[in-house]
Amino acid sequence: MTAVAIEGAAALQALLRDNAAAARRPVRLCGHGTRARLLSPAPADALHVSLRQLHAIERLEPDDLTCTVQPGVPCAELAQALAAHRLELGGVDAGDPGTVGGLYAADPLGPPVPGGACPRSTLLGVDAVLAEGLAFRAGARVVKSVAGFDVHRLLVGSRGRLFAATRLHLKLRPAPPTRAAFATPPLDLDEAVERCLALRWLPVPPRRLLLRGTGAGAAIHGCFAGRPAPVRAALRAHDLHEAPAVADGHLAAPAPGRELVVGRVRAIRLLELLRDLPAPAPFVAHAGGHFEVELAPPDADALLQRLPALGARAAVALGARVGLGGDDDQAPAVRQRLLQALDPLGLLR
């Protein structure tokens, strides 16, 4: 597969307009390809369009706590640029190998803790191009705006199905003076979930909080951030010990013949979800609701069947049956009309 590397928003607009007017090939947007595993395979005749050359940090206003970047900026590069100003973009991991555009289009994690910063809460506006080549703007570059419909919000988690963002306006926050990653030893599930809920309930919860283990037991991993004294006090109060930070909060690709089920569950239903997993099944479950479980297909089917009773939603994200269970059942008619309105030819795949 060879991707057409786009070097500017105008070039992207022209390419998409020409494609829509003539060849009408399906279009697959891509960056560094680090999140391609989350997508269903592109059609064989798809035109792969790489946005990785759109990699400028166009504007960084430390005193306004905002920046404007092109989608191909690597997350790590942005994190480094922000760190120089003692700033951070909530939800962006300095070790993320992908691009900012890919992170927002995939939103692979949601909030790490309830109310925690994530792509949904930090995207202020976009410049974008529809599949037909129509360029538009939505949102604003200031930290607060309710002018017009928030079309930019549709970028988050859209996986390139609605439009291509060529510029993202982002909301920053001061970087905390101290971070302290922690981990517990493996605990039985009941204790792990109970302690996790207690940490989640703190007035200033950890910035990151997750359970990682198997159906037999789990360890709690997290990270407090803030001023040194309260961070140390929080660790002491909850009998937690500093440990190396967990890499990215996701499970690795599943072993052959197995599947990765990814979904969201309310914290109070987490124990019910985890208790019924087969003992050896590896999982990671974030306090913000995101969970991933590696299962054999029959166990994946059983889990997917149980989810509605738990008020949870999930889909097979990796494996032989990608997408299974992932029907977006909210307002299907509206969703269909929305796809039709923004991409009438159905080119973005």
Next chain:
Amino acid sequence: MASVVERIAGLLPADRAITAPDALLAYECDGFTVHKQRPLCVLLPLDTGEVQAIVRALDRERVPFVARGAGTCLSGGPTPVEPAVVIELARMNRILAVDPVDLAATVQPGVVNIDLTTAVRHLGLHYAPDPSSQSVCTIGGNVAENSGGPHCFKYGMTVDHVLGALVVLPDGELARLGSAAGPRPPGGLDLLGLFCGSEGTFGIATEITVRLSRDQAAVRTLLASFADMTAACRTVSAIVAAGMVPAALEILDQATIRAVEASVYRAGYPADAAAVLLVELDGPDEVLAEEAAEVRAAFAQHGALRVEEATSPQDRQRLWKGRKGAFGAMGRLNTDLYVLDGVVPRTRLVEALDTITAIGRRHGVVLTNVFHAGDGNLHPNISYDGRDADATARVVAAGHEILQLCVDLGGSISGEHGIGSEKLAHMPLMFGPDDLEVMARVRRAFDPGGRCNPGKVLPSRGACAESQKWPAMVARVLDAEERR
């Protein structure tokens, strides 16, 4: 044979269907009093089923409708711009569920904002979005407008606290957007994020699940007065540059201070100050001690005239009383008040305020400023006599220039009040035809028939001038300005 209005009104018992012209007067405008339109009738449903039945009937009859909460909107959002039925949701005011472990609550749209916090206070919880009108405005209205408030600098807007909504779509179908598990389903689109702030044009939320927040261990509220506005604004920048994210950073100018101090909202602000800055910090005690010291240092560095700190919850209420009552206090200055709402990058606040003062002088209008300094959200208030056509025209012209200024400085024409009917004519300042076309497509996806709060948010070239009196007035004034 019964008329359309009679058939529609007949959907509910007589005591929940208002058709008498004098009773309808109360519904002919919201907080934006320049634009008025009496509805065909007002229906007061009690639950989702009744809303759905009403909307289905209106869809069949092809009658436009407008949902309304407490009517506190400041941009004409719930005021019809053409003959329409108003669906008043204030009686759908039940808190349906509170889950203190999951930190979530499900409410009907007519629940008053502060009532939710009051209901969960004993659990050590609160609902974070706190618009100034929180004692009367409803959560349904907050969702429609994506309301902010003084504390959204740290805690975000309404959209950041809504997890899910049951929505009656404009054709009467039901849709669940988001869920208690999260606002966006895995692999799905953020329809809930799009719905929040759509100003009642995408449907009617009849059940709303919101995220509750834990009360912080401690709160410290400080007030500093300054001899000039520039120093107050620079103090805000210094506080943020020091790495702090206070819960609130609010500034009132001298004219506002004097109006407040002469009103029932008197808070003991120093009347001789050119500006007061209200800073609220929340968090663990040990953090607040350090932060309060840093804030005091910033006050001193920028020449604060006087600093006081709330010494009790009652004292904190006193300090906030003046800020929250500021708009009410303006009622003393003249018969009408035009509350503007624009945003500039925080670093451009001083420049923006200087220019706004000059604009006010040039147009001969009485202008006061009270604003969310942390996020650059300005609220220039123009007091005027709405019976005076010349004065009203000058208010319109000044308002337009101020919003143009906000856009020129890289900001927005609305930070939290919405577009409604008030700012239809201002939308092109910020968005081009292609931007508006994309928004119109999105709107049609939700409301192909165009009957859900028509004439709002997006300017329509074909709209009848009479039904869009305020934008038409703006257009006339702008034409006159251009000819000059």
